[in-house]
C-alpha cells in the first residue's frame with residue numbers, strides 16, 4: 001500500500017480520500033492526477049510498482065522493456081504529453 005498526498009492552495013475543494021487499485025500505468029496516472037487535490041491510497045498486489053510495464057535485466061543482453069514496445073507521438077498523444085510533463 002502506497003500513500004500519496006500533494007498540497008493544494010487556492011480555493012479549497014473538498015479533499016477526498018480515494019483508493020486506487022493497481023499500480024500499472026493506468027493506476028499510477030490516476031493516482032498522480034488525483035493526488036493534486038485529494039489524499040490517495042494506492043493498493044498494489046505485487047511487490048513492485050508498474051504492472052505490465054517493467055524493465056528486466058537479461059544476462060548478456062542488458063535491460064529489456066517488457067511493457068511498451070511500440071511508442072510514437074502520433075498514436076499516443078496523451079501518453080506523450082504525460083511523459084513530457086513528468087520529464088519537465
Ligand SMILES: Cc1cc2nc3c(=O)[nH]c(=O)nc-3n(C[C@H](O)[C@H](O)[C@H](O)COP(=O)(O)OP(=O)(O)OC[C@H]3O[C@@H](n4cnc5c(N)ncnc54)[C@H](O)[C@@H]3O)c2cc1C
Pocket residue numbers: 021022023024025026027043044045046049050051052053066067068069070071
Ligand atoms: C504483450 C504486450 C505488449 C504490449 N505492447 C505495448 C506497446 O508496444 N505499446 C503500448 O503503448 N502498450 C503496449 N501494451 C499495452 C500496455 O502495456 C498496457 O496497456 C498497460 O501497461 C496496461 O496498464 P494498466 O495499468 O491498465 O494495467 P497493468 O499494467 O496490468 O496494471 C495492473 C496492476 O494492478 C495490480 N492489481 C490487479 N488486481 C489487483 C488487486 N485486486 N489489488 C491490488 N492490485 C491489483 C496488478 O498487480 C498490476 O500491477 C502491451 C501489452 C502487452 C500485454
